Amino acid sequence: xxxxxxxxxxxxxxxxxxxxxxxxxxxxxxxxxxxxxxxxxxxxxxxxxxxxxxxxxxxxxxxxxxxxxxxxxxxxxxxxxxxxxxxxxxxxxxxxxxxxxxxxxxxxxxxxxxxxxxxxxxxxxxxxxxxxxxxxxxxxxxxxxxxxxxxxxxxxxxxxxxxxxxxxxxxxxxxxxxxxxxxxxxxxxxxxxxxxxxxxxxxxxxxxxxxxxxxxxxxxxxxxxxxxxxxxxxxxxxxxxxxxxxxxxxxxx
Ligand SMILES: Cc1cc2nc3c(=O)[nH]c(=O)nc-3n(C[C@H](O)[C@H](O)[C@H](O)COP(=O)(O)O)c2cc1C
Numbered sequence: 001x002x003x004x005x006x007x008x009x010x011x012x013x014x015x016x017x018x019x020x021x022x023x024x025x026x027x028x029x030x031x032x033x034x035x036x037x038x039x040x041x042x043x044x045x046x047x048x049x050x051x052x053x054x055x056x057x058x059x060x061x062x063x064x065x066x067x068x069x070x071x072x073x074x075x076x077x078x079x080x081x082x083x084x085x086x087x088x089x090x091x092x093x094x095x096x097x098x099x100x101x102x103x104x105x106x107x108x109x110x111x112x113x114x115x116x117x118x119x120x121x122x123x124x125x126x127x128x129x130x131x132x133x134x135x136x137x138x139x140x141x142x143x144x145x146x147x148x149x150x151x152x153x154x155x156x157x158x159x160x161x162x163x164x165x166x167x168x169x170x171x172x173x174x175x176x177x178x179x180x181x182x183x184x185x186x187x188x189x190x191x192x193x194x195x196x197x198x199x200x201x202x203x204x205x206x207x208x209x210x211x212x213x214x215x216x217x218x219x220x221x222x223x224x225x226x227x228x229x230x231x232x233x234x235x236x237x238x239x240x241x242x243x244x245x246x247x248x249x250x251x252x253x
Contacts, residue, residue, distance in 0.1 A: 018210060020165035022172040025113035026201030033059075035167050036119055036200065042163035046155040049148035050133035055156045055195070058122040058186055065185060069197065070115035072181030073174070074108055081177065091240045098243075114174050117199030122182070123157055125149065126192050153195045160198050170203040 040057045048054065060066065082104060085097035099107055114120075130149040137148040157173055164171040174197040176182060182194045217228060230238055 021207040023170035023203045025204040026117040029202045031119045039163040043160040048152035052132040054125040054129040060120040068185045076178040114199040117201040121198045
């Protein structure tokens, strides 16, 4: 690739960042093969630990494959997550799953609107590729730390969604807790694993503005400002608030 001019594209970037939202219902308007390839071409520029680039992409447009993915999601992921979530105090439940069992069928249809997207990019990874990073990066998995592999995959999926947005296309990430069912549908060989599924298409609804914490709560100058550290009850209130806000947003689907 030719070296490119130093960019000063903050405003354009902010426009793309604000427009990119997790969109979970799409119109029937198709997405071109060219755009899908452009998306993954951009995504592969993501940074990764030791430049390990553990990602691979499966581009899916076949309706029957999408139907099968939805089926696996409902049987292997959704029901399990729903019942596990019911073990928590309702105020702390993920808004996706905070409703009574008699509504499960109806909610499941809403929660799988992504399966009607005209295209999907399944992002996979080959865990062996992370072996390029330093050993300590994998040994240091103390509480609260994240793995180099997850970080790299987070970057590539974010870029996938941003690249889609830059083309006027909407997307989401549909995370799964299981592997086997998806592996069968997509014929993914060992040791490759599915990381997340990114439906791509044209948004069927307009989301509200992005909900983010106030900038001043997040930024410290020179040293950590201890007045900004959430304590006990404060943190629980914070958690309830984000759960509550999420409910309204997910309800838009
Ligand atoms: C690691 C990660 C996992 C996520 N998993 C899911 C998911 O399984 N299903 C889903 O609909 N959204 C998922 N999301 C999207 C978040 O809910 C979303 O990014 C967040 O609510 C902010 O909304 P926005 O993307 O519209 O700005 C995930 C996001 C991240 C970063």
